Amino acid sequence: MLPPLPEVISGLEKIYQAGTVTNMGPLHNELESRLKARLRASNLVLFNNGTLALTAALNALQLPPGSEVITTPFSFAATTHAIVAAGLIPVFADVEPTFFTIDPQSVRQKITSRTSCILAVHVYGFPCFVEELGRIAMQSKLRVVYDAAHAFGVEVHGQPIASYGDANVFSFHATKLFNSIEGGCATVSDPALKDRLKNYRNFGILSEERVASVGLNGKMSEVHALFGLLNLPLLETEMNRRAAVREAYVAELRDCPQIVIPREGDHVLSSRQYFPIRVLKRRDYVYKRLKEFNVFSRRYFFPLISDFECYSYPGLSAGLPVAQQAAREVLCLPFYGDLINGAASRIGRLVREILCEPQGETG
């Protein structure tokens, strides 16, 4: 999703007049404050991408170096990479079967004396069991960070998703519903964490003469901030269109016995970012056949992070049966507003037809 070019051009003219192109310029600060309002966050710090925002959030919590962070293997690689980049050890818990978010029961089983934090993912925007994870954290004195890369605008019982946990991290990458080409942010309730995030983003620089902490370059440029600002007002329309696309898919697929469509309860305001289905049999065959019809679905997330070469060491990847099954079954169908006029229905029908094809050697 890109804003109209004439608006970008007029924004660039203003950037040229102001003469500031990066280092927390006026557009950067405006986007930061607009997102804070949009996500109803107490504190929000913009970053150049979501991965660095996640690394910064883990860093800001000042967890003991080398302590364990319990996380989900059913996510994008960046979730676990950020743990390692922050000098911490990932420990995988299993997910629950309906919404694929981390299973609180499995989290309890993975807690040891070395555990310092839970890093859960609102995968596809489906909210984690935030209340139960909060209780576990309280009981075991752990911090909770949510990777909310998929969960822009999600609310639970009217509460913004950013109101749960110690930190929430959002991604504004070009593939996201709300994007600034590259970008991300962290939201935190504790103002002390906000200060640490801001320091981390700018090399730990406090003033011309003081550098108090280790930091990197996490600055979003004025040009990227401009794209973010121009994209924000386009969100509502696109979300409504996607709601209709979803309805079209559901109408085609709901009676198909080989397909399960996860659906948030009415207490959840959806992010409208993904349309994941579970294909109980022959998911890879459907994926491949769709590609032959130039329909590009995604086996997102396959393989599990715990099966990546860099993380598949003994002990770490064991005992994750539900996540393994999810990785085998989930398929994300194309999901954007332009599919509104019949295209989603056609793709849905195509999926049904493929599932009726005789089971050959590839099936």
Added chain:
Amino acid sequence: MLPPLPEVISGLEKIYQAGTVTNMGPLHNELESRLKARLRASNLVLFNNGTLALTAALNALQLPPGSEVITTPFSFAATTHAIVAAGLIPVFADVEPTFFTIDPQSVRQKITSRTSCILAVHVYGFPCFVEELGRIAMQSKLRVVYDAAHAFGVEVHGQPIASYGDANVFSFHATKLFNSIEGGCATVSDPALKDRLKNYRNFGILSEERVASVGLNGKMSEVHALFGLLNLPLLETEMNRRAAVREAYVAELRDCPQIVIPREGDHVLSSRQYFPIRVLKRRDYVYKRLKEFNVFSRRYFFPLISDFECYSYPGLSAGLPVAQQAAREVLCLPFYGDLINGAASRIGRLVREILCEPQGETG
């Protein structure tokens, strides 16, 4: 330095037509290959900023975790932060007094059995003692990484600066002569290192089904790459203008006994990025008085990195007398092509006049 707006607009139109805004798009790849030619590097990998490029370079060398990297305290904070971000321990060596680059003699003294690497800085574009550092590295089986953030286009005896060491890292931040708003790159001679850098930049992703190593998001967007591409052809003119600015400064300041102007030998092709002088007495007074005349010089680098709160622990910051003196004396005067018509001469005269002012309580 910004490219003409009409060229940016026409570039954006092409980006909109192509529909790719990030993730190693066509402009990204074109910039990568043009820079490779410009810097005469065997392998070049673009990044979203120089700090992440430096972290990635240290990471790609696969140094033993927790091993020591000998580096200079006379640099921008990012140099040392990257060492820590890569899970390594910084050890400061002193600099030499003429060009402020790391002193090979001091490096030798700091080598222990835990040392794995030397991270030297071509500060202000002044080349390090590359031959001697290369010998030390060979003798002690160490790797050498150069922070070449200031050294775009520098050559030594006709050899490109990128041809020394295991890796060179350049910064394309907006404040640099060549900039892509935010950006940077790493150059390496070993193709295996190039592959590791590319993997690190993109979450360690090898293919749809393989993630082999830990990585982060180091991707430069198409929009930032566009600014880089448009800025490249403007370099030569700006460098020539800066050469004239430098001459104007030198004409005013060369006979001033309180000022020393470092100058590369004729065997060095200069980067024309900074105009640093040493003010032997009352540097801070000159800095403050210039500010009162709306002339913004920079005490770059003061304080030393070894005096930052996060690095000033016993042992680490001791025995750096030459660097301490440099931090007390160096002043970077404003240095850009637009000062060509008399402004540099006026600033030079102003500096001389300030140095003749009676020494008051602030002196």
